[in-house]
Amino acid sequence: MDDDGETPMPSLELHKLPTLAGAAIPNPIARHPLYHPSPSFFISPADVVLRDILFDASPASAAGERRRRHVAAYHRAGPRREVAFDPATVRAAIVTCGGLCPGTNTVVRELVVGLSELYGVRGGVFGVRNGYRGFYSDEVVPLDPAAVEHWHKAGGTALGTSRGGFDLARIVDAIERHGFNQVYAVGGDGTMRGAARIHGEVRRRGRLAVAVAGIPKTVDNDVGVIDRSFGFHTAVEAAQQAIAAGHVEDESAAKGVGLVKLMGRSAGHIALHATLSSRDVDCCLIPEEDFYLRGAGGLFDFLYRRIKDNGHAVVVVAEGAGQRLVPRTAAAGDESGNEAFLDVGAWLKAELRAWWEEEHAGEVLTVKYIDPTYMIRAVPANAGDNLYCTLLAHAAIHGAMAGYTGFVSGTINGNYAYIPMDEVAEAKNPVDTKDHKWAWVRSITNQPDFIRAGPTS
Numbered sequence: 476m477d478d479d480g481e482t483p484m485p486s487l488e489l490h491k492l493p494t495l496a497g498a499a500i501p502n503p504i505a506r507h508p509l510y511h512p513s514p515s516f517f518i519s520p521a522d523v524v525l526r527d528i529l530f531d532a533s534p535a536s537a538a539g540e541r542r543r544r545h546v547a548a549y550h551r552a553g554p555r556r557e558v559a560f561d562p563a564t565v566r567a568a569i570v571t572c573g574g575l576c577p578g579t580n581t582v583v584r585e586l587v588v589g590l591s592e593l594y595g596v597r598g599g600v601f602g603v604r605n606g607y608r609g610f611y612s613d614e615v616v617p618l619d620p621a622a623v624e625h626w627h628k629a630g631g632t633a634l635g636t637s638r639g640g641f642d643l644a645r646i647v648d649a650i651e652r653h654g655f656n657q658v659y660a661v662g663g664d665g666t667m668r669g670a671a672r673i674h675g676e677v678r679r680r681g682r683l684a685v686a687v688a689g690i691p692k693t694v695d696n697d698v699g700v701i702d703r704s705f706g707f708h709t710a711v712e713a714a715q716q717a718i719a720a721g722h723v724e725d726e727s728a729a730k731g732v733g734l735v736k737l738m739g740r741s742a743g744h745i746a747l748h749a750t751l752s753s754r755d756v757d758c759c760l761i762p763e764e765d766f767y768l769r770g771a772g773g774l775f776d777f778l779y780r781r782i783k784d785n786g787h788a789v790v791v792v793a794e795g796a797g798q799r800l801v802p803r804t805a806a807a808g809d810e811s812g813n814e815a816f817l818d819v820g821a822w823l824k825a826e827l828r829a830w831w832e833e834e835h836a837g838e839v840l841t842v843k844y845i846d847p848t849y850m851i852r853a854v855p856a857n858a859g860d861n862l863y864c865t866l867l868a869h870a871a872i873h874g875a876m877a878g879y880t881g882f883v884s885g886t887i888n889g890n891y892a893y894i895p896m897d898e899v900a901e902a903k904n905p906v907d908t909k910d911h912k913w914a915w916v917r918s919i920t921n922q923p924d925f926i927r928a929g930p931t932s
């Protein structure tokens with residue numbers, strides 16, 4: 476409170492974006508032949524989205540006080556009254572990188588359709604084949620609305636994708652050679668780190684005026700700052716079918732365990748959300764929460780009791796869970812440098828069987844291991860994700876056309892915003908196990924904490 480008893484207005488810390496120097500051209504959407512925008516259609520550069528919407532209103536700690544006085548904000552996404560590009564000069568490149576994710580094709584389709592139909596770009600949109608390496612190793616593909624008409628109905632990425640192959644100089648050389656002045660990178664955390672470096676190199680070269688935009692994609696939902704990445708909900712939906720199958724299998728067996736491994740290299744969001752939605756899960760194991768197998772209070776002890784009580788149990792394990800315990804032959808990684816894990820599901824199944832033999836020899840146990848890994852991400856986006864992909868793509872187009880660069884389009888507290896790419900590239904999004912969501916999982920599964928300083932296996 477101020478002396479006069481008024482609560483002071485917090486000051487905004489706007490996460491500003493670099494802009495391209497360019498002509499201020501009236502937005503062509505204002506003269507669209509079919510669509511007549513209302514005065515509120517255009518977004519002012521002063522419109523912002525606040526990062527934090529939860530505040531502790533009680534008398535302050537130093538940190539709380541600072542939070543009340545300074546609020547982080549991002550530019551609100553949307554069409555600007557003036558743009559930096561004459562549509563006739565736009566040469567846009569679209570690239571998809573990293574693992575598959577439902578909705579990637581929809582994003583590409585909407586980038587093409589939005590640039591063409593909203594802004595009137597003709598013959599200036601190109602697809603880069605097979606991820607970042609495609610800039611220098613493949614021919615680019617001209618794209619127009621007719622070419623991409625049905626893409627949103629298909630899983631995967633029609634442009635192709637890859638890991639690795641990030642050769643910065645060759646990529647920016649290719650951008651220069653093709654005369655691209657807008658680059659849209661659709662990908663996960665690795666892709667955003669790459670796009671941030673492309674943006675940095677473009678600026679370093681000085682002579683290039685290229686808007687670099689990112690649209691975050693990852694089924695794992697491990698990209699930070701944004702509310703969630705597209706395709707995540709579709710993947711969770713598909714994951715539930717695997718859990719349902721595991722449940723049918725374990726209920727039909729005498730002392731059955733349905734063991735389901737789900738994607739999630741460093742973040743357990745898919746496992747967590749699928750567990751929450753399914754309600755059939757007895758134990759959910761994620762990378763963010765340690766557990767141990769043997770001894771009192773360990774996982775096997777818990778499962779034994781659960782099987783005794785109910786006759787069966789479902790275990791969901793994220794691929795990156797328990798990696799402290801899983802034996803490793805060598806520090807392995809994929810082409811992008813991401814950690815490559817041994818199969819935690821197969822390991823758990825073998826360990827459980829061995830333990831059962833030792834501790835409960837003669838008692839029957841059936842373990843059905845389900846690994847739907849690629850099935851949950853190779854599907855087309857559901858309705859919600861399709862809509863989300865469309866709006867993310869359009870937000871990215873409006874930002875690039877306005878001359879913003881080095882930004883990611885994403886939602887923050889449900890509102891579309893432009894976030895500095897560097898910030899997204901560095902941010903992680905692990906499951907917060909102190910949060911209510913994890914507490915809900917625990918209340919559904921009634922699994923214990925597994926925190927006793929137990930043996931290491």
Ligand SMILES: Nc1ncnc2c1ncn2[C@@H]1O[C@H](COP(=O)(O)OP(=O)(O)O)[C@@H](O)[C@H]1O
Binds near residue numbers: 572608638641670810
């Ligand atoms: N630090 C980085 N700098 C530049 N490029 C990167 C970096 N990390 C990853 N990339 C590149 O981004 C692309 C996608 O990364 P990857 O980790 O495989 O998938 P995702 O983007 O889905 O996380 C790959 O071509 C990879 O080489």
Ligand SMILES: O=P(O)(O)OC[C@H]1O[C@](O)(COP(=O)(O)O)[C@@H](O)[C@@H]1O
Binds near residue numbers: 573575663665693
């Ligand atoms: O076998 P691939 O194609 O490398 O993909 C496996 C990985 O993809 C992921 O879904 C993550 O992918 P991204 O980082 O590309 O979004 C992980 O869960 C999994 O480890």
Ligand SMILES: [Mg+2]
Binds near residue numbers: 664
């Ligand atoms: Mg990734």
